Amino acid sequence: METNFTFKTAALMTLLSAPFIVSGCGGGGGGSSGTGTMSLAVTDAPVDGATKVVVEFTGVEVKSTSGGRLNFDFPAPRQIDLLALNGGGSEILLDQVTLPAGNYNFLRLKVNAQNDGVNDSFIELDDGSVHELTIPTADTRGLQIGNHFTIAAGGESDFTVDFDLRKSVTNPPGQNGD
Numbered sequence: 001m002e003t004n005f006t007f008k009t010a011a012l013m014t015l016l017s018a019p020f021i022v023s024g025c026g027g028g029g030g031g032s033s034g035t036g037t038m039s040l041a042v043t044d045a046p047v048d049g050a051t052k053v054v055v056e057f058t059g060v061e062v063k064s065t066s067g068g069r070l071n072f073d074f075p076a077p078r079q080i081d082l083l084a085l086n087g088g089g090s091e092i093l094l095d096q097v098t099l100p101a102g103n104y105n106f107l108r109l110k111v112n113a114q115n116d117g118v119n120d121s122f123i124e125l126d127d128g129s130v131h132e133l134t135i136p137t138a139d140t141r142g143l144q145i146g147n148h149f150t151i152a153a154g155g156e157s158d159f160t161v162d163f164d165l166r167k168s169v170t171n172p173p174g175q176n177g178d
Contacts, residue, residue, distance in 0.1 A: 033101060033153055034100075034101045034153035034154060035098050035099060035100055035101055035151075035153065035154075036098075036099060036101050036151040036152050036153055036154060036155040036156065036157060037096045037097060037098055037099070037151075037155075037156050037157070038062075038094060038096075038097055038099050038151055038156075038157045038158075038159065039092065039094055039095050039096055039097075039156070039157070039158045039159070040060060040092070040093045040094040040107070040158075040159050040160075040161070041090040041091060041092045041093060041158075041159070041160045041161070042057075042080060042082065042085065042090060042091050042093060042109075042160070042161045042162075042163065043082075043085045043088070043089060043090040043091075043160055043161070043162050043163070044082035044083065044085050044086060044162065044163040044164075044165050045086070045162070045163065045164045045165060045166065046083060046086045046165060046166070047083070047165035047166050047169055048166070049125055049126050050083060050123050050124060050125055050126065050165075050169075051083065051124050051125070051126060052081050052083055052084075052122070052123065052124035053081065053082045053083050053122075053123050053124075053133070053165055053169065054079050054080065054081045054082070054121060054122050054123075054124075054133075055079070055080055055082060055111055055113065055121045055133065056077045056078065056079045056080075056111060056112040056113070056120040056121045057074065057077065057078045057079075057080060057093060057109060057110065057111055058073060058074055058077050058078075058110040058111065058112060059071060059072050059073035059074050059110040060072045060093055060094055060107060060108065060109060060110065061107065061108040061110060061142075062099065062104050062106070062107045062108075063104060063105045063106050063107075063108075064100070064102055064103065064104050064105065065102070065103040065104065065105055065148070066102070068100075070099065072094055072097060073110070077112055077120065078093075079120070079121075082163055082165060083165070090160055093109070096156070099151045100151070101151050101152060101153035101154075101155075102150070102151060103148060103149075103150050104148065104149050104150070104151065105146065105148060106144055106145055106146040106147065107144075107145050107149075107159075108141065108142045108143065108144045108145070109142050109143040109144075109145070109161065110142045111135060111142050111143060113133050113134050113135040114134060114135075115132070115134040115136075117132065118132070119132050121133040121134075121135075123169060133169070143161075145161065
Protein backbone atom coordinates (compact mmCIF):
# COMPACT_ATOMS: atom_id res chain seq x y z
CA MET A 1 0.00 0.00 0.00
CA GLU A 2 1.41 3.36 -1.00
CA THR A 3 1.15 6.24 1.40
CA ASN A 4 1.54 9.96 1.16
CA PHE A 5 2.93 11.57 4.29
CA THR A 6 2.55 15.28 4.70
CA PHE A 7 3.36 17.98 7.19
CA LYS A 8 0.23 19.53 8.72
CA THR A 9 0.11 22.98 7.20
CA ALA A 10 -2.42 24.75 9.41
CA ALA A 11 -0.40 24.04 12.51
CA LEU A 12 2.86 24.95 10.78
CA MET A 13 1.74 28.47 10.01
CA THR A 14 1.97 29.72 13.57
CA LEU A 15 5.07 30.08 15.65
CA LEU A 16 3.95 28.55 18.90
CA SER A 17 1.88 25.70 17.52
CA ALA A 18 2.41 22.08 18.50
CA PRO A 19 4.39 20.90 15.44
CA PHE A 20 7.34 23.13 16.14
CA ILE A 21 8.42 25.89 18.38
CA VAL A 22 10.96 28.60 17.78
CA SER A 23 12.89 29.54 20.84
CA GLY A 24 15.38 32.29 21.00
CA CYS A 25 17.68 34.30 23.12
CA GLY A 26 19.50 37.46 22.40
CA GLY A 27 21.24 40.40 23.85
CA GLY A 28 21.91 44.02 23.15
CA GLY A 29 19.82 47.14 23.09
CA GLY A 30 16.38 47.51 21.54
CA GLY A 31 17.17 50.19 18.96
CA SER A 32 15.99 50.05 15.37
CA SER A 33 19.00 51.54 13.58
CA GLY A 34 22.16 49.70 12.68
CA THR A 35 22.41 45.96 12.36
CA GLY A 36 22.35 42.84 14.47
CA THR A 37 23.03 39.19 13.77
CA MET A 38 20.78 36.18 13.69
CA SER A 39 21.49 32.47 13.85
CA LEU A 40 18.87 29.83 13.08
CA ALA A 41 19.00 26.09 13.78
CA VAL A 42 16.58 23.16 13.55
CA THR A 43 16.00 20.28 15.96
CA ASP A 44 13.22 17.76 16.57
CA ALA A 45 11.22 15.50 18.82
CA PRO A 46 11.05 11.86 17.67
CA VAL A 47 8.30 10.09 15.75
CA ASP A 48 7.37 6.44 16.30
CA GLY A 49 7.90 3.94 13.49
CA ALA A 50 10.48 5.91 11.52
CA THR A 51 14.24 5.62 11.17
CA LYS A 52 14.72 8.85 9.17
CA VAL A 53 12.76 12.02 8.54
CA VAL A 54 14.73 14.00 5.97
CA VAL A 55 13.75 17.53 4.96
CA GLU A 56 15.51 19.32 2.13
CA PHE A 57 16.02 23.02 2.89
CA THR A 58 16.89 25.49 0.14
CA GLY A 59 17.07 28.71 2.13
CA VAL A 60 15.48 31.05 4.64
CA GLU A 61 13.47 34.22 4.08
CA VAL A 62 12.74 36.88 6.70
CA LYS A 63 10.16 39.67 6.32
CA SER A 64 10.44 42.92 8.22
CA THR A 65 7.41 44.82 9.50
CA SER A 66 8.32 47.57 7.03
CA GLY A 67 7.64 45.11 4.20
CA GLY A 68 11.18 44.34 3.11
CA ARG A 69 12.19 40.72 2.58
CA LEU A 70 15.65 39.24 2.89
CA ASN A 71 16.46 35.91 1.29
CA PHE A 72 19.28 33.64 2.31
CA ASP A 73 19.36 30.96 -0.39
CA PHE A 74 21.76 28.09 0.10
CA PRO A 75 24.30 27.41 -2.69
CA ALA A 76 22.97 23.83 -2.81
CA PRO A 77 19.92 22.23 -1.15
CA ARG A 78 20.64 20.84 2.33
CA GLN A 79 19.05 17.54 3.33
CA ILE A 80 18.79 17.26 7.10
CA ASP A 81 17.65 14.11 8.89
CA LEU A 82 15.58 15.57 11.72
CA LEU A 83 15.62 12.26 13.62
CA ALA A 84 19.40 12.44 13.81
CA LEU A 85 18.93 15.65 15.84
CA ASN A 86 16.91 13.93 18.56
CA GLY A 87 18.20 14.29 22.11
CA GLY A 88 19.29 17.92 22.04
CA GLY A 89 21.19 18.05 18.75
CA SER A 90 20.56 20.79 16.20
CA GLU A 91 21.70 21.74 12.72
CA ILE A 92 22.53 25.36 11.91
CA LEU A 93 20.78 26.82 8.87
CA LEU A 94 22.00 30.39 9.28
CA ASP A 95 25.08 31.33 11.27
CA GLN A 96 25.45 34.93 12.39
CA VAL A 97 23.89 36.53 9.31
CA THR A 98 23.65 40.30 9.44
CA LEU A 99 20.15 41.80 9.39
CA PRO A 100 18.97 45.38 9.70
CA ALA A 101 17.97 46.03 13.31
CA GLY A 102 14.24 46.21 13.78
CA ASN A 103 11.04 44.22 13.92
CA TYR A 104 10.21 41.27 11.70
CA ASN A 105 6.85 39.66 10.86
CA PHE A 106 7.96 36.14 10.04
CA LEU A 107 10.64 33.81 8.85
CA ARG A 108 10.11 31.16 6.25
CA LEU A 109 12.03 27.93 5.82
CA LYS A 110 12.27 27.22 2.11
CA VAL A 111 11.91 23.49 1.50
CA ASN A 112 11.69 21.04 -1.35
CA ALA A 113 8.64 19.01 -0.38
CA GLN A 114 6.25 19.08 -3.33
CA ASN A 115 4.08 16.11 -4.26
CA ASP A 116 6.13 15.48 -7.40
CA GLY A 117 7.41 11.92 -6.99
CA VAL A 118 10.91 13.09 -5.99
CA ASN A 119 12.19 12.04 -2.57
CA ASP A 120 13.97 15.29 -1.77
CA SER A 121 12.13 15.30 1.58
CA PHE A 122 11.16 11.85 2.80
CA ILE A 123 10.43 9.52 5.68
CA GLU A 124 12.00 6.09 6.05
CA LEU A 125 9.92 3.69 8.14
CA ASP A 126 11.11 0.89 10.40
CA ASP A 127 10.26 -1.64 7.66
CA GLY A 128 12.75 0.06 5.29
CA SER A 129 10.10 1.64 3.04
CA VAL A 130 10.71 5.23 1.94
CA HIS A 131 7.87 7.70 1.33
CA GLU A 132 7.87 11.21 -0.03
CA LEU A 133 7.09 13.99 2.44
CA THR A 134 4.95 16.76 1.04
CA ILE A 135 3.90 20.18 2.21
CA PRO A 136 0.94 21.42 0.16
CA THR A 137 2.32 24.98 0.17
CA ALA A 138 6.00 24.05 -0.19
CA ASP A 139 6.49 25.84 -3.50
CA THR A 140 4.86 29.09 -2.36
CA ARG A 141 5.11 29.37 1.42
CA GLY A 142 7.46 26.65 2.60
CA LEU A 143 7.27 26.41 6.36
CA GLN A 144 6.29 29.92 7.37
CA ILE A 145 6.64 30.79 11.01
CA GLY A 146 4.44 33.81 11.58
CA ASN A 147 5.41 35.40 14.82
CA HIS A 148 7.02 38.75 15.39
CA PHE A 149 10.62 38.97 16.50
CA THR A 150 13.13 41.76 16.92
CA ILE A 151 16.75 42.05 15.90
CA ALA A 152 18.42 44.47 18.30
CA ALA A 153 21.05 46.91 17.05
CA GLY A 154 24.42 45.45 17.94
CA GLY A 155 22.74 42.37 19.38
CA GLU A 156 22.89 38.67 18.63
CA SER A 157 19.68 36.66 18.25
CA ASP A 158 19.75 32.87 18.21
CA PHE A 159 16.64 30.88 17.25
CA THR A 160 15.91 27.16 17.05
CA VAL A 161 12.97 25.64 15.19
CA ASP A 162 11.88 22.57 17.16
CA PHE A 163 9.80 20.17 15.04
CA ASP A 164 7.38 17.90 16.91
CA LEU A 165 7.38 15.12 14.33
CA ARG A 166 4.65 13.13 16.10
CA LYS A 167 2.26 15.96 15.29
CA SER A 168 3.86 17.25 12.09
CA VAL A 169 4.05 14.06 10.04
CA THR A 170 0.66 12.61 9.09
CA ASN A 171 -0.72 10.12 6.60
CA PRO A 172 -3.82 11.88 5.22
CA PRO A 173 -6.68 9.46 4.46
CA GLY A 174 -7.80 9.14 0.88
CA GLN A 175 -4.60 10.43 -0.71
CA ASN A 176 -2.80 8.24 -3.17
CA GLY A 177 0.79 8.40 -4.25
CA ASP A 178 4.13 7.77 -2.61
